[in-house]
Amino acid sequence: MHPLAPGLTPRSVIEKFAAVQMLDVHIPTTDGRELVLTRYTQPEPELTLLLQKLALDLPAQPPPKITASPVLSHRPVVQT
Numbered sequence: 001m002h003p004l005a006p007g008l009t010p011r012s013v014i015e016k017f018a019a020v021q022m023l024d025v026h027i028p029t030t031d032g033r034e035l036v037l038t039r040y041t042q043p044e045p046e047l048t049l050l051l052q053k054l055a056l057d058l059p060a061q062p063p064p065k066i067t068a069s070p071v072l073s074h075r076p077v078v079q080t
Contacts, residue, residue, distance in 0.1 A: 036065045
């Protein structure tokens with residue numbers, strides 16, 4: 001790793017990757033179902049540079065999922 005990212009320790013590289021988070025976005029539909037978008041956050045510019053130096057690519061965002069039947073959710077729905 002030293003030739004590709006001089007000055008970075010393995011621990012600091014792992015810490016940079018830890019900044020990328022995965023989250024689920026739940027969107028209720030008008031017919032009572034729920035659209036679930038699993039997404040990861042976009043990397044900071046220095047992590048993007050590190051990914052390029054290491055010749056790595058983040059995977060594509062996963063496709064959305066939608067429930068087949070109404071969801072009984074305890075989450076409040078915001079009316080706009």
